[in-house]
Amino acid sequence: MNWSIFDIVGPVMIGPSSSHTSGAVRLGLFARYLIGGLPTKADIYLHGSYAQVYKGHGTDIALVAGLLGHSPDDENAINSLEEAKKLKLQYSFHLTDLGADYHPNTAKFELRRDDEKLEVIGESIGAGNIQIVEINKIRTNCIDGKYRAIIVSQLDKPGIIASVSDILSTKKINIAQMTVSRNGRGKEALSVLNIDNGVSQEIMEAIERVPAVNWAKLLPKLT
Template sequence: MNLIDVIGPVMIGPSSSHTAGAARLGLLAASILGSRPVHADIYLHGSFAETYQGHGTDMALLAGLMGWLPDDERIPEAMNHAEEAGLQYAFHKVDLGNAAHPNTVLFKLTGENGAYCEIVGSSIGGGQVKVTEIDGFPVELTGRLPAILTVHTDTRGVIALVTGTLANAGVNIATMRLFRSNKGGMASMVIECDEAVPQEILNLIGALQQIESVRFIASVL
């Protein structure tokens, strides 16, 4: 447990879950996209869908997508800044099912470089967040540490090749989680590291035959 877990995040209110967590969720989504968002369809589920305007969730999500931290004093004016920044957006209400956390968002994002990504994440309390799906692949990503996300073929030896590449580069692995659709199909791997991973190391991992894609995701804490 750390200080944030005890007293909550430094933030612009009113709610650690609906405002601070929403801003951090937007930050993490933009980091996953890997490009400045220029178009965002934002689908709100559960409590987010019912209270997003009153709690400032809409402004906080936009603030995060623009790279602002939860304590940024500009958050109440995020909509005006989004328009000035060329970020087109729309909010929608959606039912993601009973299994989804009440404070869940589905982002459909397009970046200025043409990148497109769909991200499902939740604000889980105290300003903390968890991304559970990226482009249809199940993941578990908190944004507490910098991370690598791979999509790869589920074959023997892939994990060893990736972790060996990181070890040879002197990158220490903090946690690792593996997900797959089915045996021998496509799989994903989330590797949280103690430090940022240089682009040249990402290039080495991306060049491995079994790797479909690799992306670096910066910490948002």
């Protein structure tokens, strides 16, 4: 069963639409976690139903609220566009057609945080649930907030996954699920490690010290 009881009786959220508001806040929030904090610039591309009805549902407000770190049940989320100006987050919205492979409620973020750059595509798949399906043009699986997740960007070469899982096993952290995807041999690869336990900053730093790891980010479990 992919759905849990509080996916159905929930989320607790600010209206008006679970897919277009609550799911959108979560997409923004995950994009924020993936770039490691408040972006300085965000180009947000809206696809499908998102492109058609985003104004009425406040999807723009919701996506930016997530980038600012608000949760879907935070009543302050509604003032996100003004808040973004104050916090110097430069955002702009673009309508796009990503093609039939993507869910009708899809947003693509092109983010900058000072010198860092990141591209994230996420889908809002109903009842406030989301999945991140692409990071830096690499297809990803199992990033859906059902677990705490460690996302590792690394160079595609032997031994890195073993080093990362070694770090976790010495700290007695259980991996519930793991997937690796890459764009091509020897290029950037992404590991998604869904885990059962909490993870300290120290562990994340240890993972980032593994040679050929570009970055590692922790995503929270959604409730």
